[in-house]
Amino acid sequence: MSERRFRLLETEMIRRGVALRHARRAALELEGHYRELVDQALARDETPEQAQQSAHEALGSDAVLIDRYTREKELRSWAYPWRAVYLLAPLLGFACLFVAMMAALIAASGRLSTELHHVSDPRALVHDVNLALTVLLLWVMPAVIAMGVGALAGRQHIALRWLSAGIVVLSIITAQMNVRFAITSGSPHGLVGAGIGLSTGHLPYELLHVLALVALTLIPAAWLRRRVMSRWLALE
Amino acid sequence: MSERNPALMSGIPELVVLRLLAEREMYGYEVARALKVVSQGALSFGEGVLYPALHAMEARGLLRSRSQLADGRTRIYYRVTPKGRRRLERLTSGWRRVSEGVERVLGAASHE
Numbered sequence: 001m002s003e004r005r006f007r008l009l010e011t012e013m014i015r016r017g018v019a020l021r022h023a024r025r026a027a028l029e030l031e032g033h034y035r036e037l038v039d040q041a042l043a044r045d046e047t048p049e050q051a052q053q054s055a056h057e058a059l060g061s062d063a064v065l066i067d068r069y070t071r072e073k074e075l076r077s078w079a080y081p082w083r084a085v086y087l088l089a090p091l092l093g094f095a096c097l098f099v100a101m102m103a104a105l106i107a108a109s110g111r112l113s114t115e116l117h118h119v120s121d122p123r124a125l126v127h128d129v130n131l132a133l134t135v136l137l138l139w140v141m142p143a144v145i146a147m148g149v150g151a152l153a154g155r156q157h158i159a160l161r162w163l164s165a166g167i168v169v170l171s172i173i174t175a176q177m178n179v180r181f182a183i184t185s186g187s188p189h190g191l192v193g194a195g196i197g198l199s200t201g202h203l204p205y206e207l208l209h210v211l212a213l214v215a216l217t218l219i220p221a222a223w224l225r226r227r228v229m230s231r232w233l234a235l236e
Numbered sequence: 237m238s239e240r241n242p243a244l245m246s247g248i249p250e251l252v253v254l255r256l257l258a259e260r261e262m263y264g265y266e267v268a269r270a271l272k273v274v275s276q277g278a279l280s281f282g283e284g285v286l287y288p289a290l291h292a293m294e295a296r297g298l299l300r301s302r303s304q305l306a307d308g309r310t311r312i313y314y315r316v317t318p319k320g321r322r323r324l325e326r327l328t329s330g331w332r333r334v335s336e337g338v339e340r341v342l343g344a345a346s347h348e
Contacts, residue, residue: 022291025291025312026287026288026291028310028312029263029264029287029312030284030287032263032264032265032309032310032311033264033265033268033283033284033287035309036265037265037283058282058283059282059283059284060281060282060283060284060285061282064282064284064285065282065284065285065287065288068285068288068289069288069291071288072288072291072292072295074291074292074295074296075288075291075292075295
């Protein structure tokens with residue numbers, strides 16, 4: 001009962017915008033205080049029920065405690081006024097990682113251009129690299145980013161609608177992207193290039209692609225968010 | 237008036253908590269007990285509201301905390317920082333001015 005009160009209090013504080021670390025510490029300290037009050041009441045020969053009741057009363061109501069915490073601006077979460085950032089977070093995360101991956105690929109390709117130019121079957125290599133890039137950049141990366149944002153949203157108790165909206169937008173954009181890797185001739189060592197583009201042809205296929213990507217990214221992200229949130233309420 | 241004498245309006249919890257912690261390091265429950273004993277019950281409130289005050293004071297750099305495990309429980313001990321001591325001096329002198337002013341008014345009123 002007492003543990004449940006403090007877990008719920010902690011969760012409610014986070015939902016109302018108290019920073020995670022302050023809410024966590026508040027629950028820890030309030031629970032410790034409560035136990036000391038119970039011990040003190042038991043030492044006065046109160047029954048366990050009376051002791052728990054008087055300890056809860058001495059601490060004060062949850063509404064007052066939450067109100068005091070939310071009133072202190074130093075204790076508020078920076079993220080609370082910016083919940084809409086979860087709409088943009090998957091996109092920004094994807095853009096940053098995508099640019100980083102492309103830069104790394106271009107750097108690696110530049111160094112290996114001589115070797116790649118002498119590959120006996122460059123078409124097979126290009127096909128394999130393209131497949132790997134497509135799976136990694138356009139399927140795995142959005143899913144990983146969505147899960148990361150989902151875990152963050154769980155820690156902040158951010159509503160699912162913000163997370164879902166961001167992930168759906170990310171899925172639509174990544175479904176419209178393509179990545180191409182090519183070995184071209186024309187310079188002493190040949191050239192290696194990579195590019196992105198948007199495709200609007202084959203609408204049914206594109207729609208299926210979006211739906212598959214939404215399922216791949218949203219379901220694990222929502223599951224992870226729920227799992228992180230439920231850890232706060234996990235009771236023995 | 238509250239701007240010139242903040243202790244009168246909202247600084248009382250801050251003042252008394254800083255005063256108690258200036259004596260020695262304490263954890264929340266000890267602060268609540270000390271407040272009750274020293275004020276002889278004059279300052280009574282839901283004991284839980286002490287924590288947002290402690291946390292806010294720590295966030296403003298007036299207190300510093302450390303955690304310690306005792307009897308299987310984690311206790312967070314608070315102590316006053318140099319900035320907190322300066323704040324305590326200001327609040328104390330502000331409170332004394334207000335208190336003496338009120339005493340003078342009450343004394344004058346009783347002689348009329």
